[in-house]
Amino acid sequence: MSVSPWTLLAVVLYMAVVVVIGLVSTKRVNSMRDYLVAGDGFGRWIVSFGIVGAIVSGAGILGNAGSGYGTGYAMYVMTMGLSYLGLALAYFLLAKPMTVIAKKYPVYTLPDVLALRYGDSKAVRILSAFATAFGCLIYLVVQFVAISYVGTTIFGWSRELSLLVGGGIVVLYCIGGGIVAAMWTNFFQLLVLCAFVVYFAVHTVLEVGGLTALHEKLAAADPKLVEPWHDSGAFVWQNVLVYAIFVGLLAYAGVPHISTKFLTIKNLEVIRWIPLISCFLYLFAVAATWIGMAYRVQVEAGAARPVEEADAVLPTLMMDSFGPFVVGIMIAAVLAAVMSTTDSFMVLSGASVVRDIIKQGLGVQLTDRQEMFWSRVVSVVCMVIAGVIALNPPDFVLSLMAVAWGALAAMLGPVLYLGVRWRRATKEGAIASLIAGIAIGGVVALLNRTVFASDPILAPWNIAGIGVIVSYLALVIVSLMTKPQESRMFEHFPAARQRRAVASEGSA
Amino acid sequence: MFGLPFTTALFVVGGFVVAAILCLIFALRFSADDESWMTIEDLFRRRS
Numbered sequence: 001m002s003v004s005p006w007t008l009l010a011v012v013l014y015m016a017v018v019v020v021i022g023l024v025s026t027k028r029v030n031s032m033r034d035y036l037v038a039g040d041g042f043g044r045w046i047v048s049f050g051i052v053g054a055i056v057s058g059a060g061i062l063g064n065a066g067s068g069y070g071t072g073y074a075m076y077v078m079t080m081g082l083s084y085l086g087l088a089l090a091y092f093l094l095a096k097p098m099t100v101i102a103k104k105y106p107v108y109t110l111p112d113v114l115a116l117r118y119g120d121s122k123a124v125r126i127l128s129a130f131a132t133a134f135g136c137l138i139y140l141v142v143q144f145v146a147i148s149y150v151g152t153t154i155f156g157w158s159r160e161l162s163l164l165v166g167g168g169i170v171v172l173y174c175i176g177g178g179i180v181a182a183m184w185t186n187f188f189q190l191l192v193l194c195a196f197v198v199y200f201a202v203h204t205v206l207e208v209g210g211l212t213a214l215h216e217k218l219a220a221a222d223p224k225l226v227e228p229w230h231d232s233g234a235f236v237w238q239n240v241l242v243y244a245i246f247v248g249l250l251a252y253a254g255v256p257h258i259s260t261k262f263l264t265i266k267n268l269e270v271i272r273w274i275p276l277i278s279c280f281l282y283l284f285a286v287a288a289t290w291i292g293m294a295y296r297v298q299v300e301a302g303a304a305r306p307v308e309e310a311d312a313v314l315p316t317l318m319m320d321s322f323g324p325f326v327v328g329i330m331i332a333a334v335l336a337a338v339m340s341t342t343d344s345f346m347v348l349s350g351a352s353v354v355r356d357i358i359k360q361g362l363g364v365q366l367t368d369r370q371e372m373f374w375s376r377v378v379s380v381v382c383m384v385i386a387g388v389i390a391l392n393p394p395d396f397v398l399s400l401m402a403v404a405w406g407a408l409a410a411m412l413g414p415v416l417y418l419g420v421r422w423r424r425a426t427k428e429g430a431i432a433s434l435i436a437g438i439a440i441g442g443v444v445a446l447l448n449r450t451v452f453a454s455d456p457i458l459a460p461w462n463i464a465g466i467g468v469i470v471s472y473l474a475l476v477i478v479s480l481m482t483k484p485q486e487s488r489m490f491e492h493f494p495a496a497r498q499r500r501a502v503a504s505e506g507s508a
Numbered sequence: 509m510f511g512l513p514f515t516t517a518l519f520v521v522g523g524f525v526v527a528a529i530l531c532l533i534f535a536l537r538f539s540a541d542d543e544s545w546m547t548i549e550d551l552f553r554r555r556s
Contacts, residue, residue, distance in 0.1 A: 073516050081519035084527035092534055096545050215511035228516045244519070268540035276531035283524055422548045496544040503541065 003155050010328025011335070014192065015169055018185045018339065022173025025181035032368050035178035035375070036108035036351055041099075041266035046183050048277040050264070053186030054257045055087070056193065056285040057139075057341035061334055062146055062311045068292025069299075070310035072218060072225025074235035076289050079405075081228075081240075082249040084279050090252030090259065091275035097420040098262035099271060101489060107263065109348070110256045110412060111356035117419040117489045118427040122361055124415070127434040129356030131411035132256045134442060136349035137386055138404040139257075143342040144390030150338070153315040154331055163387045166338065171383060174343040175376050179264060182343040189336030194284040196333035201287040204294035204317070214294055221300040225293070242465035247406045250468055254413030254437075255405065256352075257344035285337075288314065350379030403445050406464020410441020414472045422479075423490055429479030436474040441467025 029035050042050065067075035098113065107113050110132055115125040144163055151162020174181045208214050218225040229240040253259055265271060292313045298304035307316050318330045354375045358364045366374065414437065415430045445463040448456045458466065509517040 073512075073520060077516065077519040081523050084524045085530070088527045088531050088534075091531075100543050100545075212511040219511070226512055226516055228513070228519055268543075272535045272538045272540065275534055276528065279524065279527050279531055420545070424549070490547075493544045496542060500542045500544070 004324030004327075006324035007328035007331065010325050011332050014329075014332030014335065017188060018336075019169065019173045021185045021188060022177050022181040025177030025184055028180050029177055029372075032108060032355070032372050032375075033106070034180065035372050036260075036347070036355075037102060037263040038180045038183060041102070041264045042183055042270075043266055044270045044272075044274050044277065046187055047261065047265055047270060048274045048281060049187040049190045050183035051258055051261050051274075052278050052281040052285060053190035053193075053336075053340035054182075054261065054344040055255075055282065055341075056190070056337055057143060057146070060286065060341075061193070061197070061288050061337040062149060062314055064286055064288040065292035065295075065314040065317075066310035066312070068289040069296045069307070069313045070292075071230075071235060072222070072227070072293065072296075074224075074227065074229050074240060077228040078235065078240040078243045079248060080286055080289075081244045084282060086249040086252050087278055087282060088275050089249065091271070091278070093417055093421055094253060094259060095262050095265060095271045095274070096268065097489070098259070099265040099268055100492075102263040102265070104492065105488070108260075109351050109356055110260050110416070111352065111360070113259075113263075114415055114419065114430065115360065117487050118415075118425075118430045119485055119487065121427045121430070124427060124430050124434065125356055126361040127431065127438065128412060128415065129352045129361060131408070131434060131438055131442070132352040132356070133349055133382075134438070135256065135404055135408040135411065136345040136352065137382060137389075138407065138446075139345045140342060140349065140382060140386035141389045142404060143338050143345070144387050146338045147335070147342075148390060149311065150315065150331060150334055153312060154319070154327075159391055163390060166335070167342075167383050167387050170339050170342045170346060171380055174346055175379065178347050179261075179344075182340075182347060183261070183264065185343065186340040189340040190281060190285065192329070192336045193333045193340075194281065196330050197287045197291070198284050200317075200330070201290045201294075204291050208294050208297045211290075214290070214297060217297045217300070218293055221297065225296070239462045242462040243406070246465035246468040247409045247462070250413055250417070250472075251405055251409035252413075253416040254409035254411060256348055256408065256412060257341065259412075259416060260348065261344075291317065346379045346383055347375075349382035350375040350377070353378045353382075403449055403464065406462070406467065407437075407442040407445055410445075410464055410467030410471045411437035413437075413468060414475045418472070418475055420489065423487065424479055424484055425475060426479045426482045426485050428482045429475045429477075432478040433471045433475035437467055437471035439467075440470050 033039055101107055101116060105116055107116055111125045111128040114128045115121060118124045144167065147166030148159045148162040151157040152159060173185060205211055205214055208217060215226050224230055229235050229237040295304060295313050295317055299306050307313055318327050355371060359366050359371060411434060414433045418425050441464050444457060445467065448463050509521055512520065
């Protein structure tokens with residue numbers, strides 16, 4: 001496929017901007033604290049854009065449009081129906097505790113937070129670091145699949161070249177600046193992405209007569225497309241609801257590329273408006289679903305050509321509808337979604353291996369500079385491994401991401417949510433919860449998609465959802481069976497509450 | 509709503525609207541002066 005020079009120019013311009021942002025950010029990074037939690041932290045806009053930019057991945061954008069086209073609302077209800085509430089819940093429960101402890105202790109990663117909470121337990125640290133690294137790797141593979149999709153579908157490149165260019169750019173802009181580069185580039189990337197998706201969604205929905213007309217035409221084509229779940233197949237009610245409630249609603253604490261970003265919040269006042277800003281940004285970014293639905297209506301009416309694979313809707317629509325420079329900007333927006341998630345996982349994967357497993361877990365002595373150097377090296381190694389796996393990817397992009405998201409939710413969500421909000425949670429409970437989450441949400445869910453793909457275990461129930469339930473139960477039951485333990489996370493409570501009482505007496 | 513069946517609209521529209529309202533309430537009630545946070549034990553203590 002030949003690509004117009006104008007398309008290429010738009011993409012190159014986008015790449016140049018993110019690389020410049022990344023290189024400038026590198027100057028702000030002089031320590032592990034800078035590299036992983038951005039030193040003194042960020043204000044509300046950078047945090048909101050950084051978090052939502054990391055959530056909304058390339059697989060999500062291509063997959064949302066693809067699922068809108070192929071399955072209608074069932075996939076949206078399953079993955080997004082309770083996700084706004086889930087994101088809000090993560091902010092309500094975690095933002096304040098994470099911000100406070102980030103200012104009081106040297107905690108830079110999720111295993112750092114959990115070790116602080118659970119009596120500096122090495123088992124908790126290593127298990128959570130393993131869960132983080134495992135989840136990061138799956139996520140990186142999914143992002144690389146999306147990168148190769150864009151490269152092969154639009155540019156006609158080979159998979160290898162697509163992965164080399166896409167992965168290379170992310171390494172270039174993020175390896176020096178770490179989280180600082182990731183957050184600033186996410187800000188720019190999400191701006192590009194939201195502008196593209198909102199414009200494109202409004203444009204395509206208006207073309208079919210508006211939202212109500214879109215739904216009526218979808219229902220006329222196939223009533224299943226506007227139903228929240230289907231009678232059979234992957235979107236039966238059990239699968240949709242279990243995932244929506246136990247992963248969509250309870251997942252956000254588990255996904256480390258989001259929860260660790262709470263450590264970058266500058267001060268408590270910053271927290272006030274970020275949940276609301278984030279909800280709107282999230283809505284704008286996932287509006288790609290309606291683009292896919294509008295395209296389906298056009299295909300049913302014979303006004304557009306059908307696509308062979310649902311995930312190809314967005315690239316096909318872009319190529320058919322717009323001039324070369326606009327196509328270039330849109331490709332940049334899809335790449336923005338991919339890269340803004342990839343960069344977070346790249347930084348996290350290196351940190352979880354070097355800081356959490358090798359340094360803190362196994363006790364290998366490393367200076368701050370050595371730790372930063374080796375974190376960068378391992379991040380690049382993880383990118384290479386993920387790239388190699390992505391050369392032979394699974395068929396449907398979003399389904400693999402659903403495994404990754406659910407796995408992280410089961411592995412890390414309960415120990416974090418209950419850890420910060422339930423003082424009775426114990427180290428033993430956390431270990432049991434982590435093991436249950438890794439075994440069911442991670443290993444069994446992965447086997448379900450690979451070894452047992454033709455005859456899934458526990459079908460039609462969602463394995464990731466089951467993993468979350470079992471992981472919460474394990475934490476609660478084992479904690480209640482073991483002796484209560486003090487935690488450094490709550491040491492400042494008496495003084496803080498005394499200050500609050502004095503202040504309220506003064507104001508009275 | 510918007511030509512959708514009730515249950516679908518509940519998840520698609522309701523999920524976002526409820527989240528946005530809760531976020532607004534959170535913003536209006538949030539205290540940035542207090543470094544402690546509510547735990548499950550505090551909830552039970554208040555009720556008893």
